[in-house]
Amino acid sequence: MDSPVFNYISTLSPIKPFSLGHSTQPFHLLNFSSPQAFKTPPTCPREPKFPRPLHVSEVPKNNFSQNGSEGKNAEASSAIEPTDLHTEKVDKIDSSVTVSTADESSKLVSGIPRSMKYECNSPENNVVNSDVVKTHSEFNVAGTELFPAKVKQDNSKEADCSFGNEMGLLANPMAQNKEVCEWEKFVCEASDMSNYHSPTEENYQDGSDDRNTDSGMLSFVATVLQPPSEHINDPPKLDPDCHIISENRHMDVPMNKQGEMGNLNERNQVTTGDASVLAEEVVHYSRTEIGDKSGSQQQQTTRRRCLVYEMPGSHYRKLLADSTGNSPTKPAASSSILNDKCLMVSRPGGNKFSSALPGIGLHLNTLTAGAKDKIIVKRQTLTCRRQLISSQCTTSAIGSLNSDTKPITTQINPTPNVVKREPEEQKEEVQVSGDVSENSIYGEGIEFPQNSFKKKRRKAEIIGEADSCKRCNCKRSKCLKLYCECFAAGLYCVEPCNCQDCFNKPVHEETVLETRRQIESRNPLAFAPKVIRCSGTPNNEEELIKTPASARHKRGCNCKKSGCLKKYCECFQGGVGCSFGCRCEGCKNTFGRKEGTEIILYQETRFLQRNASDVSSLNDLPITNEEDHDQETPEPSMNARQPVRQPFHFDQAAFEEDIKIGAQEDDASEALTGEYSLPTTCVKSASPNCKRISYPHCDFETSPAWRSCRKLILRSISSFPTFTAEKESTQLHGKLQ
DNA sequence: GAGTTTGAAACT
DNA sequence: CAGTTTCAAACTC
Numbered sequence: 001m002d003s004p005v006f007n008y009i010s011t012l013s014p015i016k017p018f019s020l021g022h023s024t025q026p027f028h029l030l031n032f033s034s035p036q037a038f039k040t041p042p043t044c045p046r047e048p049k050f051p052r053p054l055h056v057s058e059v060p061k062n063n064f065s066q067n068g069s070e071g072k073n074a075e076a077s078s079a080i081e082p083t084d085l086h087t088e089k090v091d092k093i094d095s096s097v098t099v100s101t102a103d104e105s106s107k108l109v110s111g112i113p114r115s116m117k118y119e120c121n122s123p124e125n126n127v128v129n130s131d132v133v134k135t136h137s138e139f140n141v142a143g144t145e146l147f148p149a150k151v152k153q154d155n156s157k158e159a160d161c162s163f164g165n166e167m168g169l170l171a172n173p174m175a176q177n178k179e180v181c182e183w184e185k186f187v188c189e190a191s192d193m194s195n196y197h198s199p200t201e202e203n204y205q206d207g208s209d210d211r212n213t214d215s216g217m218l219s220f221v222a223t224v225l226q227p228p229s230e231h232i233n234d235p236p237k238l239d240p241d242c243h244i245i246s247e248n249r250h251m252d253v254p255m256n257k258q259g260e261m262g263n264l265n266e267r268n269q270v271t272t273g274d275a276s277v278l279a280e281e282v283v284h285y286s287r288t289e290i291g292d293k294s295g296s297q298q299q300q301t302t303r304r305r306c307l308v309y310e311m312p313g314s315h316y317r318k319l320l321a322d323s324t325g326n327s328p329t330k331p332a333a334s335s336s337i338l339n340d341k342c343l344m345v346s347r348p349g350g351n352k353f354s355s356a357l358p359g360i361g362l363h364l365n366t367l368t369a370g371a372k373d374k375i376i377v378k379r380q381t382l383t384c385r386r387q388l389i390s391s392q393c394t395t396s397a398i399g400s401l402n403s404d405t406k407p408i409t410t411q412i413n414p415t416p417n418v419v420k421r422e423p424e425e426q427k428e429e430v431q432v433s434g435d436v437s438e439n440s441i442y443g444e445g446i447e448f449p450q451n452s453f454k455k456k457r458r459k460a461e462i463i464g465e466a467d468s469c470k471r472c473n474c475k476r477s478k479c480l481k482l483y484c485e486c487f488a489a490g491l492y493c494v495e496p497c498n499c500q501d502c503f504n505k506p507v508h509e510e511t512v513l514e515t516r517r518q519i520e521s522r523n524p525l526a527f528a529p530k531v532i533r534c535s536g537t538p539n540n541e542e543e544l545i546k547t548p549a550s551a552r553h554k555r556g557c558n559c560k561k562s563g564c565l566k567k568y569c570e571c572f573q574g575g576v577g578c579s580f581g582c583r584c585e586g587c588k589n590t591f592g593r594k595e596g597t598e599i600i601l602y603q604e605t606r607f608l609q610r611n612a613s614d615v616s617s618l619n620d621l622p623i624t625n626e627e628d629h630d631q632e633t634p635e636p637s638m639n640a641r642q643p644v645r646q647p648f649h650f651d652q653a654a655f656e657e658d659i660k661i662g663a664q665e666d667d668a669s670e671a672l673t674g675e676y677s678l679p680t681t682c683v684k685s686a687s688p689n690c691k692r693i694s695y696p697h698c699d700f701e702t703s704p705a706w707r708s709c710r711k712l713i714l715r716s717i718s719s720f721p722t723f724t725a726e727k728e729s730t731q732l733h734g735k736l737q
Numbered sequence: 738g739a740g741t742t743t744g745a746a747a748c749t
Numbered sequence: 750c751a752g753t754t755t756c757a758a759a760c761t762c
Binding site for chain 2: 477481482483488519522523526557558559560561562566568569570
């Protein structure tokens with residue numbers, strides 16, 4: 001209880017509502033299956049798919065009056081090109097609005113999470129939970145390594161695990177990028193979590209403000225994910241837009257819940273002014289991008305779609321800029337930066353989408369991690385895009401996705417900047433992101449012949465993108481069953497799929513959602529990642545060793561003939577060893593063999609260290625192609641286990657209760673011996689719900705802070721984010737309370 | 738590319 | 750919950 005982290009968390013008022021609120025609230029957004037949930041904001045008929053930007057644009061209408069900024073708003077509106085996208089308008093409006101505030105720090109902080117705010121805002125009422133804003137600010141701050149020194153004082157190991165390396169890497173630009181990617185993805189996942197609770201749609205419906213849960217979750221994540229504060233001292237290169245944005249954001253605070261200003265201020269205390277300034281830098285980047293691409297509607301769309309990675313992107317962007325010494329706004333910015341920009345800026349509009357599909361980003365798709373910094377970023381981007389597409393389509397409620405997938409197409413189209421840099425990669429990216437099959441997203445001279453599917457797949461596998469390019473060949477399942485990899489991964493089928501009678505497409509969104517709901521009703525974890533991975537940073541190698549295979553594979557395999565040596569075996573495919581949960585016979589899993597009552601740890605750790613993170617690379621497994629791996633992944637250990645950020649993944653939280661029993665003692669012994677003795681509490685069940693899942697260990701998790709916090713997490717996060725169950729659960733919670 | 742094997746998913 | 754069927758990926762030739 002004396003842990004600084006705990007103390008800090010205790011100061012986060014939003015967490016309190018957690019316990020009072022619904023445990024599933026954070027993911028209620030997933031209930032977008034409900035048509036009402038995504039009713040188009042009256043003022044945004046043109047782009048219902050981008051609720052956040054939309055409601056932002058409405059800010060002037062409803063809120064500016066409160067701040068006496070109507071005039072400015074009018075000016076901003078007048079400055080907007082009539083032909084601009086609605087989202088574009090939003091951006092310009094933001095940049096046009098200026099508000100003087102005595103508390104600069106607070107202003108900046110509140111303004112930082114512009115995109116986040118969007119997701120918390122209702123276009124209708126413009127109600128913004130200041131807590132959320134603050135939380136988001138922190139989140140952004142975290143993403144930009146802008147955490148307050150106060151937080152830095154915390155000595156939780158978790159923080160060290162997550163950022164300790166990064167701190168060291170800061171001095172090493174080469175390693176920096178890599179770590180940035182780690183951090184980026186980590187934050188991405190965290191943002192995914194937050195995305196699930198995007199209250200936007202909820203606001204549409206009832207205007208209730210349950211975002212405290214979100215903020216609490218975010219706060220916790222931000223706290224734990226606190227990056228090194230070294231960058232706090234980095235003089236951010238700000239441009240006027242940055243300030244404008246911040247100010248504008250600040251305006252949003254009063255627009256929303258005045259009563260929660262206290263919380264905001266309280267948080268501001270936690271977040272240092274420096275952090276705010278740095279966060280502002282992030283904004284600056286996004287703004288710059290907007291300015292650079294203001295003329296491109298497609299680009300705007302793209303950015304808003306890829307919201308999930310905003311913070312990670314910003315983080316990465318900043319680091320990269322620092323390492324290169326180039327201003328992010330300069331043309332010299334690398335393509336990665338550009339990508340990040342897209343991702344980052346896109347958040348305001350797409351966050352919700354990303355959250356649409358719970359499985360997204362968590363599935364094997366997410367396992368794809370490039371060995372190289374930029375590659376990693378790119379791949380993540382690609383994966384994300386497809387995910388986003390799926391989500392977004394799924395969340396069609398937001399818009400009219402059913403009949404109109406063109407926005408998606410537009411979104412998918414890589415920005416010219418991206419293409420310029422790495423034509424080859426870009427092409428690949430297009431393939432990966434080429435999501436909307438029916439809608440040609442390759443119209444711009446990019447071919448995507450279906451008959452070249454295998455060839456491209458092969459190529460993708462070679463470059464380690466196979467998992468980010470899931471394709472199926474379903475014939476009878478209509479791609480609406482877990483047999484379908486795309487569906488199971490929470491993705492819509494894409495053109496390269498060879499499926500027949502496919503219903504897993506945006507046009508059949510309702511069907512897809514309903515099917516998902518049904519499947520999840522049977523098995524809430526049906527769309528959960530099959531393999532839970534722990535931190536993969538070099539410093540966590542020990543953890544990898546200590547972490548039992550059972551901790552990484554949610555459900556044991558049931559192999560009979562394959563000996564767990566082929567990809568038939570989920571464990572093997574996932575690159576983890578078999579464990580107690582497995583019912584395999586004659587297990588010879590090279591990553592960890594279950595033999596009788598023992599589980600013999602083989603090469604899993606080595607694999608994890610060497611494997612570039614890509615399940616596809618398992619084809620070369622296990623260690624036979626070390627050289628190849630080494631060549632492709634100069635620093636595999638860093639990327640070996642992409643799920644590094646999953647210590648905060650809801651999966652972990654979801655299973656935590658199960659882990660409580662017996663997990664610690666088991667792992668304790670395992671940690672000492674490197675082998676696993678069959679625990680008396682071993683659960684050997686085929687039921688996914690019965691599987692005992694342990695999680696990567698971190699000393700932080702054993703700290704009082706963690707123990708108290710994880711309860712909050714558990715309450716705030718459903719066992720696994722679901723499309724449909726969340727709302728039901730939420731409603732049930734409401735009834736109970 | 739066709740056919741077989743395999744095990745998860747779905748069904749009863 | 751166990752047994753069976755269905756299914757599509759993985760694999761082999």
